[in-house]
Amino acid sequence: MTDQSKEYTEVPEQNPVLESLERPGVPALDEVLGKPFKVLDDGFIRVIDYMGSDESIVQAARVSYGKGTKKVHEDRGLIRYLMRHHHTTPFEMCEIKFHVRVPMDCWRQWIRHRTANVNEYSTRYSVAIDSAQTTQHSEWRLQATGNRQGSAGFAGGNEGKTLTEKERYLQSLAREVYEERLNMGIAREQARKDLPLSTYTEAYWKVDLHNLLHFLALRMDPHAQEEIRRYSEIIGNEIVAKWCPFTWEAFMDYRVNAANLTRLEMEVLTALTQNKTREAIELGKKFNWLKEDGTPKKNRERAEFEDKLNNLGIKAPW
Numbered sequence: 619m620t621d622q623s624k625e626y627t628e629v630p631e632q633n634p635v636l637e638s639l640e641r642p643g644v645p646a647l648d649e650v651l652g653k654p655f656k657v658l659d660d661g662f663i664r665v666i667d668y669m670g671s672d673e674s675i676v677q678a679a680r681v682s683y684g685k686g687t688k689k690v691h692e693d694r695g696l697i698r699y700l701m702r703h704h705h706t707t708p709f710e711m712c713e714i715k716f717h718v719r720v721p722m723d724c725w726r727q728w729i730r731h732r733t734a735n736v737n738e739y740s741t742r743y744s745v746a747i748d749s750a751q752t753t754q755h756s757e758w759r760l761q762a763t764g765n766r767q768g769s770a771g772f773a774g775g776n777e778g779k780t781l782t783e784k785e786r787y788l789q790s791l792a793r794e795v796y797e798e799r800l801n802m803g804i805a806r807e808q809a810r811k812d813l814p815l816s817t818y819t820e821a822y823w824k825v826d827l828h829n830l831l832h833f834l835a836l837r838m839d840p841h842a843q844e845e846i847r848r849y850s851e852i853i854g855n856e857i858v859a860k861w862c863p864f865t866w867e868a869f870m871d872y873r874v875n876a877a878n879l880t881r882l883e884m885e886v887l888t889a890l891t892q893n894k895t896r897e898a899i900e901l902g903k904k905f906n907w908l909k910e911d912g913t914p915k916k917n918r919e920r921a922e923f924e925d926k927l928n929n930l931g932i933k934a935p936w
């Protein structure tokens with residue numbers, strides 16, 4: 619009979635010598651471990667635990683090069699290469715666990731990101747957190763006209779004052795009715811039904827770095843709602859930037875502050891760089907961005923292209 623336990627305990631001689639390991643840590647992140655970053659009026663986000671660092675990403679990427687491969691890139695260069703080429707799995711080697719306190723309407727957007735592990739405070743089991751997000755007079759945003767999902771500008775001072783007073787009244791009434799129900803012995807799971815979406819909830823949220831960056835790309839974007847952006851910006855600038863600085867730098871360079879050009883955009887841009895303005899306009903008509911007389915149509919794709927041109931310092935030819 620062969621001794622099978624040997625397979626697991628003995629490293630065959632032909633294997634390379636395995637490096638000795640120390641538990642990896644990031645001192646800059648350790649410094650803020652457990653410390654709450656305040657967000658909104660009564661929210662916070664804090665790091666509970668983490669695994670990995672820029673080095674772990676590099677380490678994982680190099681394993682995939684196979685035995686015998688020499689170290690060909692510096693760590694920073696390799697991370698930037700991985701980011702540029704969407705070689706995403708090495709970024710999944712890093713994980714982070716947050717404790718967040720967030721208004722329920724914001725949490726509802728947050729929880730749509732399915733690639734995380736979540737445990738939320740239960741208002742069936744416990745009494746709902748006695749805190750609701752409040753809005754200052756000057757913070758009432760007006761509905762945007764160009765973007766149905768967005769806001770633009772602020773309500774006037776007097777309107778803002780009235781809105782804030784009514785908010786306070788509504789929130790305290792909702793709380794009072796909730797507590798009255800509890801005092802009457804109504805189950806917490808039912809008593810909560812009329813609590814407003816501004817009520818704060820708390821959760822533990824664990825995610826790997828790849829999926830966290832995806833979350834940040836969507837939720838730091840100007841199209842995301844202001845409230846969730848405030849959390850995302852702190853996660854990005856205060857936490858990920860300390861935790862994995864090379865990754866953060868590459869993410870900002872190749873995702874956040876970068877642009878993608880579609881085939882249509884490339885064709886128009888090529889014509890423009892060759893001073894073929896008429897051709898660029900004909901292409902605009904063909905793509906349904908322009909009317910027959912060459913003036914702009916109401917078209918989102920054209921507007922997005924114009925934004926990209928603007929960022930490049932190029933004037934649209936129409």
Ligand SMILES: Cc1cc2nc3c(=O)[nH]c(=O)nc-3n(C[C@H](O)[C@H](O)[C@H](O)COP(=O)(O)OP(=O)(O)OC[C@H]3O[C@@H](n4cnc5c(N)ncnc54)[C@H](O)[C@@H]3O)c2cc1C
Pocket residue numbers: 730731732733734767829832836837841842843
């Ligand atoms: C500005 C903005 C506006 C939005 N508006 C709306 C809205 O009006 N209504 C609405 O319902 N949602 C809306 N969303 C939510 C959005 O549709 C996504 O649900 C959310 O952003 C999470 O993105 P995700 O699915 O890519 O992330 P994750 O759930 O973290 O998934 C990450 C990636 O994993 C893959 N994946 C995960 N689960 C699956 C699956 N089951 N099948 C296949 N692939 C999977 C996908 O590639 C996905 O991109 C909005 C989001 C933003 C940023």
